[in-house]
Amino acid sequence: MRGLLPLYLFLLVSCQNTNSNSFDIQQYGSTTISGSTNFQAAYPILQNRCASCHTHSSWASYKTEEAWIASGYVVAGSADNSQVINRLFNYSSSGDMPKDGGPLPQSEYDVLVNWTDNITP
Amino acid sequence: MKYILLLLILSIQSSYAYVNYIGHGYTSCLNCHYNPSGGGALNDYGRVVSATLISSGALYPKTWSEEKIAYTSGFLFRKPKQNWFRTQLNYRGFQFVNNPGSKTKETKAWINMQFDGRAIFKFGKNDKFIAVMNYGYSPNPRNVQSKQTEWRSREHYLGYRFTPKVGVYAGLMDKVFGLKVIEHIAYSRTTPQVAQNDQTHGVMAHYLGDTWEGFAQGFVGNLSQDENVRMKGLSFMGEKTIYDIHRIGASVMKSSNTVLDLTSYSVHTKLNLKDGSALLAELGQSQYQADNSAGNRTSRYGLVQTYLRPIRGVYFLTNIEYFKKDLTLDPFNVRWGPGLQYFPIQRMELRLDMYNTRVFSSTSSQKDSWMYLLQTHIWL
Numbered sequence: 001m002r003g004l005l006p007l008y009l010f011l012l013v014s015c016q017n018t019n020s021n022s023f024d025i026q027q028y029g030s031t032t033i034s035g036s037t038n039f040q041a042a043y044p045i046l047q048n049r050c051a052s053c054h055t056h057s058s059w060a061s062y063k064t065e066e067a068w069i070a071s072g073y074v075v076a077g078s079a080d081n082s083q084v085i086n087r088l089f090n091y092s093s094s095g096d097m098p099k100d101g102g103p104l105p106q107s108e109y110d111v112l113v114n115w116t117d118n119i120t121p
Numbered sequence: 122m123k124y125i126l127l128l129l130i131l132s133i134q135s136s137y138a139y140v141n142y143i144g145h146g147y148t149s150c151l152n153c154h155y156n157p158s159g160g161g162a163l164n165d166y167g168r169v170v171s172a173t174l175i176s177s178g179a180l181y182p183k184t185w186s187e188e189k190i191a192y193t194s195g196f197l198f199r200k201p202k203q204n205w206f207r208t209q210l211n212y213r214g215f216q217f218v219n220n221p222g223s224k225t226k227e228t229k230a231w232i233n234m235q236f237d238g239r240a241i242f243k244f245g246k247n248d249k250f251i252a253v254m255n256y257g258y259s260p261n262p263r264n265v266q267s268k269q270t271e272w273r274s275r276e277h278y279l280g281y282r283f284t285p286k287v288g289v290y291a292g293l294m295d296k297v298f299g300l301k302v303i304e305h306i307a308y309s310r311t312t313p314q315v316a317q318n319d320q321t322h323g324v325m326a327h328y329l330g331d332t333w334e335g336f337a338q339g340f341v342g343n344l345s346q347d348e349n350v351r352m353k354g355l356s357f358m359g360e361k362t363i364y365d366i367h368r369i370g371a372s373v374m375k376s377s378n379t380v381l382d383l384t385s386y387s388v389h390t391k392l393n394l395k396d397g398s399a400l401l402a403e404l405g406q407s408q409y410q411a412d413n414s415a416g417n418r419t420s421r422y423g424l425v426q427t428y429l430r431p432i433r434g435v436y437f438l439t440n441i442e443y444f445k446k447d448l449t450l451d452p453f454n455v456r457w458g459p460g461l462q463y464f465p466i467q468r469m470e471l472r473l474d475m476y477n478t479r480v481f482s483s484t485s486s487q488k489d490s491w492m493y494l495l496q497t498h499i500w501l
Contacts, residue, residue: 017343017345018261018262018318019314019316019320019343019346020311020316020318020319021314021342021346021350021351021352021378021381022346024350024378024381025350025379025380027411027416028380028381028409028411028412028413028416029379029380029412029413030380030412030413031413044413044415047413047415047416048413048416052416089480089485089487090485093485093486093487095487096226096487096488096490099478100444100446100454101446101447101450101454102446102450102452102453102454102480102481102482102487103452103480103482103484103485103487105450106484
């Protein structure tokens with residue numbers, strides 16, 4: 001039995017580490033966000049409605065307006081051309097996001113539209 | 122000796138591999154699995170059940186008896202030469218098609234979901250002491266860009282049964298909560314965070330009574346993760362046999378890390394519809410208390426599955442799920458679909474699942490989404 005111990009210890013430290021909580025810090029942690037008032041209002045919604053499923057490491061790093069624009073998901077000054085808006089169920093019947101919660105409450109949707117429409121290109 | 126084995130096969134009435142095997146009269150996981158909460162490595166008896174009762178016998182020569190098939194259920198079809206070591210190999214892969222037929226949204230992929238080896242050391246009467254280890258390939262989730270290796274261990278634990286009724290297990294294991302259905306995308310698995318990669322290091326106590334079964338588990342999270350995201354907590358699950366062949370159960374789990382407190386509770390039932398058919402149902406809720414208020418919510422889910430067995434080796438299934446991500450909001454999802462599970466011969470499972478998901482909302486309407494999976498599962 002003692003001979004098995006090294007094998008057991010090896011397996012003990014080589015287990016998988018990506019699970020449901022891997023991105024909890026980004027999704028549930030409180031973050032101080034700088035930037036426009038509109039972005040500060042939109043960020044918790046993006047965090048809660050989008051990043052909760054889009055657990056890509058890059059999504060978690062979009063903490064500024066510039067980062068969202070650079071990602072291509074936001075077109076400054078145009079909600080209609082921003083994927084973060086036009087993929088939503090709220091935008092049109094061909095919308096398909098968010099997958100697991102249906103359309104956003106109208107108040108949250110309005111905050112996102114107001115943010116993207118008013119970013120100075 | 123072979124008659125004793127056959128007698129064992131025919132007489133033990135309390136084991137299963139998948140949850141729906143309560144339809145064969147089996148209520149508890151322990152007789153077929155080393156882990157009493159189910160899943161993971163099958164024990165010798167579980168392999169025999171899988172080779173005989175579960176799989177179709179149509180492809181065997183007519184001269185083969187059930188007894189002969191049972192004797193080929195060991196690793197690489199061989200009868201084990203000793204009692205203290207077992208090994209197993211598993212492969213599971215599937216063709217996944219999302220939004221089939223859509224010019225813009227169709228996605229297809231073949232996913233190698235699992236390829237792993239298992240080693241089991243066991244000593245004493247009735248496997249009194251066990252050490253179970255698993256290592257192999259399991260892909261990172263599709264929506265996660267991770268550089269970590271995809272070769273890893275999903276479970277490794279030690280177990281000791283003080284008596285046939287009482288056992289203690291320690292190591293990396295699944296969290297004990299609700300019905301451990303095979304569909305890891307089920308809302309009943311993802312909402313309380315007991316999906317395919319959510320194993321945790323911890324200690325589990327198990328009691329197997331004559332008419333009820335209880336689990337208590339304390340866990341400290343997955344030790345290979347950063348300390349601040351490890352979910353630490355407790356879970357309890359109890360099941361009671363009713364009317365001799367059915368079961369009802371309840372679970373509660375509380376866990377937390379540095380940014381999230383999660384409390385989940387559920388009730389479930391497993392109904393034996395006889396001759397291998399079964400109905401499973403679970404209703405539960407999870408409360409998320411986050412560091413940032415945007416993440417706070419209470420989610421509710423429901424699951425109803427039926428498995429109907431027209432002939433040996435074949436199960437027609439239906440899956441109906443309900444999910445309301447936030448009880449304070451209007452929308453909710455319903456996902457449903459039929460499926461077919463076929464065990465043409467021992468060690469092989471073929472499965473087709475179709476899913477239709479509809480979002481119900483009083484303020485907008487959306488197109489349904491569709492998905493199907495063609496799955497192959499092989500074990501040696």
